[in-house]
Amino acid sequence: MNFCSKCSSAQIEKKVPDGDTHERLVCTQCNEIFYSNPNIVTGVLPFNSNNEILLCKRNIEPRSGFWTLPAGFLENGESIEEGAVRETYEEALLKVENVNLFTILSVPHINQIYTFFTGEINGSSFGPTPESSEVKLFKIDEIPWDELAFPTVKRTLQLFLEEDRNNVFNEVLKY
Ligand SMILES: [Zn+2]
Incomplete structure (x- = not known):
């Protein structure tokens, strides 16, 4: 994923969101979290x-x-x-x-x-x-x-x- 599907920002990072236990792709502009599940x-x-x-x-x-x-x-x-x-x-x-x-x-x-x-x-x-x-x-x-x-x-x-x-x-x- 290169661009945030919500705000189109390119500032996507992999990190563990607050209160979460797994690394996720997170948009650092709008804070959208992109989950990947089975x-x-x-x-x-x-x-x-x-x-x-x-x-x-x-x-x-x-x-x-x-x-x-x-x-x-x-x-x-x-x-x-x-x-x-x-x-x-x-x-x-x-x-x-x-x-x-x-x-x-x-x-x-x-x-x-x-x-x-x-x-x-x-x-x-x-x-x-x-x-x-x-x-x-x-x-x-x-x-x-x-x-x-x-x-x-x-x-x-x-x-x-x-x-x-x-x-x-x-x-x-x-x-
Ligand atoms: Zn975004």
């Missing part, structure tokens, strides 16, 4: 009654060409569930039902928090989009474990396939 990624693990899971082949960087669960950054003004459902439609043209929170994974070294919901497919149609070159149902023994885009996706799939399917909240992933 981003939330929200998505769905879509499955059907044939024990198949839907994955998308990424058509965008990062990790273009690798398989992922439909997910993306939460927008202002929406709940994590709304964001997950929206991303699933944007990336896979899929409308899921009975959406339930399944994993919350902290990835502190890249300042991201992932939330994944399970969602039932129930015969809904789906297809490729600008973000996904391929959208496909996988039998459990066909999941391309070595071609998954992100550790959070792999972990969520692993947890889903574990027999007791305990929800996992607050797991910290380090990789």
Whole structure:
């Protein structure tokens, strides 16, 4: 950041504001503090009654060409569930039902928090989009474990396939 977005001053400094515990970018002209906090990624693990899971082949960087669960950054003004459902439609043209929170994974070294919901497919149609070159149902023994885009996706799939399917909240992933 070179200029203050409030007063346009170039006098931006890194310092710990009074009463704060972390260094922040602060405008020394108007005293505006610019906070930087983790981003939330929200998505769905879509499955059907044939024990198949839907994955998308990424058509965008990062990790273009690798398989992922439909997910993306939460927008202002929406709940994590709304964001997950929206991303699933944007990336896979899929409308899921009975959406339930399944994993919350902290990835502190890249300042991201992932939330994944399970969602039932129930015969809904789906297809490729600008973000996904391929959208496909996988039998459990066909999941391309070595071609998954992100550790959070792999972990969520692993947890889903574990027999007791305990929800996992607050797991910290380090990789
Ligand atoms: Zn300013």
